Amino acid sequence: MAAVTYDHVVKRYTADVTVVKDLNVDIKDKEFMVLVGPSGCGKSTALRMLAGLESITEGQIRIGDRVVNNVAAKDRDIAMVFQSYALYPHMSVYDNMAFPLQMQHMKKDEMDRRVKNASKILGLDPFLKRKPRALSGGQRQRVALGRAIVRSPKVFLLDEPLSNLDAKLRGQTRIELQKLHRELETTFIYVTHDQVEAMTMGDRIAIMNAGILQQVGTPGDVYDHPANLFVAGFIGTPTMNFVPVTTSDSTAKASGFEAKLPKSVPAGKGTLGFRPEALTDRQSADGSNLQMKVDVVERLGSDQYLYGQVGSDQVTARVDPRMKVAPGDTAQLGLDTRSIHLFDAESEVAFF
Amino acid sequence: MTVAAAAQPTTVAARFSPGWITQLLQRYMLHVVVIGLTVAWMLPTIGLLVSSFRPFALTKTSGWWTALSPLEFTLQNYTDVLDQSNLGQAFFNSFMVSVPATVIPVTIGAFAAYAFAWMKFPARNWIFLALVGLLAVPLQLTFVPVLSFYVNTLHWTTSNLENIGIPGLPWVPLWLAHAGYGLPFSIYLLANFFRALPSDLFESAEIDGAGTLTVFFRIILPLSVPALASLVIFQFLWVWNDLLVALIYVGGAPEVAPLTVNLADLTTSLGQGSNLLTSAAFFSMVVPLIVFLSLQRYFVRGILAGSVKG
Amino acid sequence: MDFSVLLQDIPTLLVVIIGVPAILAAYIVGGEFLVRRLPDKNRPQVRPWIWVGPALILVAGYLLLPAIGTIGQSFENNAGNWVGFNNYASQFADFPQGGAWVAIRNNVIFWLIFYTIFTLAFGLVLAVLFDRVRYESVVKSLIFMPMAISSVALGIIWIFMYQYSPTGESQVGTLNAIITFFHHDPVVWLQDQWPSDKFNLLNNLALIGAATWGITGFSMVILSAALKGIPGELLEAARVDGAGELTVFRRVIFPLMMPTIVVVGTTLVIFALKAFDVVYVMTGGNYNTDVLAFRMYEQLYTAGNSGHASAVAVILLIAVIPVLIFNLRQFRAVEARR
Incomplete structure (x- = not known):
C-alpha cells in the first residue's frame, strides 16, 4: 500500500535509442492505474523499471517516500504478473505460490496460511497439487495472480496479463481483477495495449506513445477531453473521425460541410475530430448537417455504422439501427457539435 | 526401442509414394529392402556374437554361419577372458574414469553455460565463438604439451600419484583432460538450451527474491533435465569408448587402464587368433549397450541438439 | 575373474562418486558466498567469472594453450632447440x-x-x-x-x-x-x-x-x-x-x-x-x-x-x-x- 511516483524518468539504451522520455506520473495509494499505448511505446519499460528489472537512466522512481532506483527487485516490496505468467513448469501450483515466501524464509505455517488464503480467493483449491501444464489458460493466469497475492506487496504490477486468454475469458477476468483490486486495497499498475481494458478497469489511465506520456486522466476524461490527436485516435472504437478543416472565427470548413464550433479559434488550418456517435441521423440543432455517400453498411443489431464519403473525406457515422440505408445511397446526417474536437494542424494539440 | 521418439505419427511415406509402380509390388519391395539392409547392417555384430560362443578351434576352421550344423556352443571364451586378462580391473577402471570424467565437464559446463546464457560480462560473445571454434580442433594438437606438463612439471605419473595414496588420484590427469576436451561441446549444448528458457521465469524469480544459486539449482537445472540427460549420456559413452586420450595420458598400466586400452592391447599383443578377442569385445559393449538401449531417446535428442548447429 | 578387485575398490568408487560432485558444489556455493560479501556495485562484475572461470581454465589449459604450444614445439627438436621448418620438411620428404x-x-x-x-x-x-x-x-x-x-x-x-x-x-x-x-x-x-x-x-x-x-x-x-x-x-x-x-x-x-x-x-x-x-x-x-x-x-x-x-x-x-x-x-x- 503505497503511492508510486515517476519523477523525470528516462530510459536510454544507447545515445540515440531512448525508449522512455521524461516520464512524470503520480500514482496514488490504492489506485488502479493503467499504462496504455501501442507496442513499443515504452509502457512495459516504464513498468520494468519500477519492478527493478531495468535500470533507470535518469530521474527517480519512488515507492511511497523511498527512492528505489538502486534497490534490488526483491527488496522493493512489489509483485509482478507476467504476460506469459512465468509459472515454474516443474513446480506444483502450491509450490509456485509458496516460492516467493520460501525466498523470504517465512515460517512454514504462516506460508501455508497465506497460500491457502490466496488459493481460496482465486478458487484454486482443487488444483494446488497440479503442475501448471495440467491447468487451463485461465487457471494458470490465476496462479500467477496468486503468486503475487501471497506476498501482500505494496504495489501490484501487471504486464498484459490478459493477452493470452480468449476473448470470453478476458471479459470475465477483467471483472475479477477489479473485484480483486477492491478486496486487496493495494496499488495496481497495469500495462496493456488494449484500450478497452484500460477504459474498463483503470481508475486512471496514462496513455503513452513513442516514449512520451500523452495524457493522464480518468477514463471519462481521456474519452471526452483527449489532450491531443494521438489520444483521440487511440481511445474509442470505431476510432474518431478526423477531417482536415480551415477555421475562421467559430466555423470550421471541411471539404464537404461546415460545422459551428463551440468557441472561436484563430483562423488557420486544423483537424476536426468527432466520434462516430456524434454523427447521427438526427438533424443538428445548429445546422451542422451534411450528406454522406455511403460505401459500406455494418449492422450490429444494437447499432448501425455507415462508412462513406463526406466531400473528399472518409468518415464513420453511428445511426439508428432502424434507419433504412444501402451502399450507394446518400444519407442525410447531423453532427452534434457539442462533442466535437479541434486539433492544431502542426502541434496536434487539442483546442477543445 | 524408440529412436524416433520425437517423430511425427504420420510418415512422409504416406505422402511420398511413386505412382508408376503398383502399390502392392512397391510395398513388398520396400519391406524386403528395408529388412534386408537392416539384417546386412547387423551381420558383423551377429557374426562376432556367434563366434564368441563357439569353441575356439571351430572358429579357426569354419565360419560363424555354420554354427548351427554341428550345434556346438560354449561359454569357454567368456570364462577364459575373465580369468586371463585384467578385465575385471579394467572394467572397474573404466567406471573410475568415466563417472568423474562425465560429472566434471557436465557440471562445470552447466555453470559456464548459465553465465553465457544469462549473465553479461566482457567479451562474452567472443569467448563463446572461440568455444565453437575449439569444437573442431583435433585433440592430437594438445597431447604433447599437456603430457610434458603432467610429467615434467607436475610429476603426475601413475606411480607417483598412486604413492600419495588418495583413492582415485591416479585418474585425476585423465579426468581433467576429458573435462577440458568435453567442455566446449557441453557448454555449447547447455548454453543454447538455457538461452531458450523463457526470460520471464528468471525475472519473476528475481522479483520473488531468488538469488543466483537458487535460480540455478531450483529453476534452471530442473528445467534442463532433458538436455543434461543427453549430455551425460553423450559424455559418458564418449569417455567409456575413448581409446586415444586414455592411451596418451595413462597408457597401458593395468591398475589404471580402462577397458578400451585393455582390449586394444589384446588385439595387438595376442594378434587376431586370440579366442579372447570376441568375448572381450562383447564384454566391453555391455555397459554402452545398456546405457544406449535404456536411454536411447535422450541420446538421439543430444545428437540432434548438438549437431544441428548450422 | 577376480571380482574381489571390484569389491575391495568399491570404497574408492564411492569416494569418487560422492567426492567429485561435492567438491564442485562446494566450489560454486563458496564462490557465490564470497560474491555476496562484495559491495553491490562489484557483484555483477565478479559473478560471471566465478561461474565461467573453471570452464575457461580447463579449456584454456587443455585445448587452447597446448594447441599454441604444439605449434611452437613443431619448430623445435626434442632438446627444445629451434630447428625452423625441419620437422615439417621431414614430414614432406620423399614424395610420394x-x-x-x-x-x-x-x-x-x-x-x-x-x-x-x-x-x-x-x-x-x-x-x-x-x-x-x-x-x-x-x-x-x-x-x-x-x-x-x-x-x-x-x-x-x-x-x-x-x-x-x-x-x-x-x-x-x-x-x-x-x-x-x-x-x-x-x-x-x-x-x-x-x-x-x-x-x-x-x-x-x-x-x-x-x-x-x-x-x-x-x-x-x-x-x-x-x-x-x-x-x-x-x-x-x-x-x-x-x-x-x-x-x-x-x-x-x-x-x-x-x-x-x-x-x-x-x-x-x-x-x-x-x-x-x-x-x-x-x-x-x-x-x-x-x-x-x-x-x-x-x-x-x-x-x-x-x-x-x-x-x-x-x-x-x-x-x-x-x-x-x-x-x-x-x-x-x-x-x-x-
Missing part, C-alpha cells in the same frame, strides 16, 4: 611414399571423400526408406546401435569380417566367404594394395567401410529428423503442380534437406580427419593405411620425437581449419538470425 605423404593422402583424399560421402549416402537412403515403414523406430535403433560401442570393439568386429584364409581353405571371414561363393579368389582385405602399391585404395576402403558402418546411424538419425521436418503440404503442392515423384525428391525434398546435409557433412569431415581408433586397432597404420592422427601418436610414442609429432598435429590442424572457419560462419549466421 615417405614422410607423412601416405597419411595425408589417406586423410584428405580417401577418408575425407569416401567416409563422408558413404556415410551421407547411406544415411540419406536409410532415412528415406525407413520413413516409409511402420517399424521405423526398431530398424533405426538397430542401425544406430554401433554408435554406442567403442571403435576398438568395432575394429574387432570388422577384423573378423575381413578375415582371410588362403585360396582353397574354408573362409571364416564373412566377406571372403561371400566372394568365394561367387567364385572369386579370397582377398586379403586389410593388406591388399589394389589397384597399385602407390595408390592402394582397397585396404583403405576396407578401414573406411568399417568406420562408415559405425557412424551411419548418426547421419541417418539427423537426416531423418530433417526429412520429417519438411511440411507435407510442400510435397502435395509440388505434386499438384505436376511434379513426378522423382522430381519431388530432387527438386523439393533434397534442396530442403541440403542445410542439414551440409551440417552433417562438416561434422563427418572433422571425424574423417581425426580418424584414429579403427586404424590403430585394425592395421596399426601398416600397408600404407597410415593416417595423420595415428602417425602423430607413433611419432610421439614409438619414435619418441615430439617435434615431429607436433608438426604432424599442426598439419592435421591445417586440414581442419577450413571446416573450422565454415563452422564459425554458420554459427554467426545463426546468431545473427536470433
Whole structure:
C-alpha cells in the first residue's frame, strides 16, 4: 500500500535509442492505474523499471517516500504478473505460490496460511497439487495472480496479463481483477495495449506513445477531453473521425460541410475530430448537417455504422439501427457539435 | 526401442509414394529392402556374437554361419577372458574414469553455460565463438604439451600419484583432460538450451527474491533435465569408448587402464587368433549397450541438439 | 575373474562418486558466498567469472594453450632447440611414399571423400526408406546401435569380417566367404594394395567401410529428423503442380534437406580427419593405411620425437581449419538470425 511516483524518468539504451522520455506520473495509494499505448511505446519499460528489472537512466522512481532506483527487485516490496505468467513448469501450483515466501524464509505455517488464503480467493483449491501444464489458460493466469497475492506487496504490477486468454475469458477476468483490486486495497499498475481494458478497469489511465506520456486522466476524461490527436485516435472504437478543416472565427470548413464550433479559434488550418456517435441521423440543432455517400453498411443489431464519403473525406457515422440505408445511397446526417474536437494542424494539440 | 521418439505419427511415406509402380509390388519391395539392409547392417555384430560362443578351434576352421550344423556352443571364451586378462580391473577402471570424467565437464559446463546464457560480462560473445571454434580442433594438437606438463612439471605419473595414496588420484590427469576436451561441446549444448528458457521465469524469480544459486539449482537445472540427460549420456559413452586420450595420458598400466586400452592391447599383443578377442569385445559393449538401449531417446535428442548447429 | 578387485575398490568408487560432485558444489556455493560479501556495485562484475572461470581454465589449459604450444614445439627438436621448418620438411620428404605423404593422402583424399560421402549416402537412403515403414523406430535403433560401442570393439568386429584364409581353405571371414561363393579368389582385405602399391585404395576402403558402418546411424538419425521436418503440404503442392515423384525428391525434398546435409557433412569431415581408433586397432597404420592422427601418436610414442609429432598435429590442424572457419560462419549466421 503505497503511492508510486515517476519523477523525470528516462530510459536510454544507447545515445540515440531512448525508449522512455521524461516520464512524470503520480500514482496514488490504492489506485488502479493503467499504462496504455501501442507496442513499443515504452509502457512495459516504464513498468520494468519500477519492478527493478531495468535500470533507470535518469530521474527517480519512488515507492511511497523511498527512492528505489538502486534497490534490488526483491527488496522493493512489489509483485509482478507476467504476460506469459512465468509459472515454474516443474513446480506444483502450491509450490509456485509458496516460492516467493520460501525466498523470504517465512515460517512454514504462516506460508501455508497465506497460500491457502490466496488459493481460496482465486478458487484454486482443487488444483494446488497440479503442475501448471495440467491447468487451463485461465487457471494458470490465476496462479500467477496468486503468486503475487501471497506476498501482500505494496504495489501490484501487471504486464498484459490478459493477452493470452480468449476473448470470453478476458471479459470475465477483467471483472475479477477489479473485484480483486477492491478486496486487496493495494496499488495496481497495469500495462496493456488494449484500450478497452484500460477504459474498463483503470481508475486512471496514462496513455503513452513513442516514449512520451500523452495524457493522464480518468477514463471519462481521456474519452471526452483527449489532450491531443494521438489520444483521440487511440481511445474509442470505431476510432474518431478526423477531417482536415480551415477555421475562421467559430466555423470550421471541411471539404464537404461546415460545422459551428463551440468557441472561436484563430483562423488557420486544423483537424476536426468527432466520434462516430456524434454523427447521427438526427438533424443538428445548429445546422451542422451534411450528406454522406455511403460505401459500406455494418449492422450490429444494437447499432448501425455507415462508412462513406463526406466531400473528399472518409468518415464513420453511428445511426439508428432502424434507419433504412444501402451502399450507394446518400444519407442525410447531423453532427452534434457539442462533442466535437479541434486539433492544431502542426502541434496536434487539442483546442477543445 | 524408440529412436524416433520425437517423430511425427504420420510418415512422409504416406505422402511420398511413386505412382508408376503398383502399390502392392512397391510395398513388398520396400519391406524386403528395408529388412534386408537392416539384417546386412547387423551381420558383423551377429557374426562376432556367434563366434564368441563357439569353441575356439571351430572358429579357426569354419565360419560363424555354420554354427548351427554341428550345434556346438560354449561359454569357454567368456570364462577364459575373465580369468586371463585384467578385465575385471579394467572394467572397474573404466567406471573410475568415466563417472568423474562425465560429472566434471557436465557440471562445470552447466555453470559456464548459465553465465553465457544469462549473465553479461566482457567479451562474452567472443569467448563463446572461440568455444565453437575449439569444437573442431583435433585433440592430437594438445597431447604433447599437456603430457610434458603432467610429467615434467607436475610429476603426475601413475606411480607417483598412486604413492600419495588418495583413492582415485591416479585418474585425476585423465579426468581433467576429458573435462577440458568435453567442455566446449557441453557448454555449447547447455548454453543454447538455457538461452531458450523463457526470460520471464528468471525475472519473476528475481522479483520473488531468488538469488543466483537458487535460480540455478531450483529453476534452471530442473528445467534442463532433458538436455543434461543427453549430455551425460553423450559424455559418458564418449569417455567409456575413448581409446586415444586414455592411451596418451595413462597408457597401458593395468591398475589404471580402462577397458578400451585393455582390449586394444589384446588385439595387438595376442594378434587376431586370440579366442579372447570376441568375448572381450562383447564384454566391453555391455555397459554402452545398456546405457544406449535404456536411454536411447535422450541420446538421439543430444545428437540432434548438438549437431544441428548450422 | 577376480571380482574381489571390484569389491575391495568399491570404497574408492564411492569416494569418487560422492567426492567429485561435492567438491564442485562446494566450489560454486563458496564462490557465490564470497560474491555476496562484495559491495553491490562489484557483484555483477565478479559473478560471471566465478561461474565461467573453471570452464575457461580447463579449456584454456587443455585445448587452447597446448594447441599454441604444439605449434611452437613443431619448430623445435626434442632438446627444445629451434630447428625452423625441419620437422615439417621431414614430414614432406620423399614424395610420394615417405614422410607423412601416405597419411595425408589417406586423410584428405580417401577418408575425407569416401567416409563422408558413404556415410551421407547411406544415411540419406536409410532415412528415406525407413520413413516409409511402420517399424521405423526398431530398424533405426538397430542401425544406430554401433554408435554406442567403442571403435576398438568395432575394429574387432570388422577384423573378423575381413578375415582371410588362403585360396582353397574354408573362409571364416564373412566377406571372403561371400566372394568365394561367387567364385572369386579370397582377398586379403586389410593388406591388399589394389589397384597399385602407390595408390592402394582397397585396404583403405576396407578401414573406411568399417568406420562408415559405425557412424551411419548418426547421419541417418539427423537426416531423418530433417526429412520429417519438411511440411507435407510442400510435397502435395509440388505434386499438384505436376511434379513426378522423382522430381519431388530432387527438386523439393533434397534442396530442403541440403542445410542439414551440409551440417552433417562438416561434422563427418572433422571425424574423417581425426580418424584414429579403427586404424590403430585394425592395421596399426601398416600397408600404407597410415593416417595423420595415428602417425602423430607413433611419432610421439614409438619414435619418441615430439617435434615431429607436433608438426604432424599442426598439419592435421591445417586440414581442419577450413571446416573450422565454415563452422564459425554458420554459427554467426545463426546468431545473427536470433
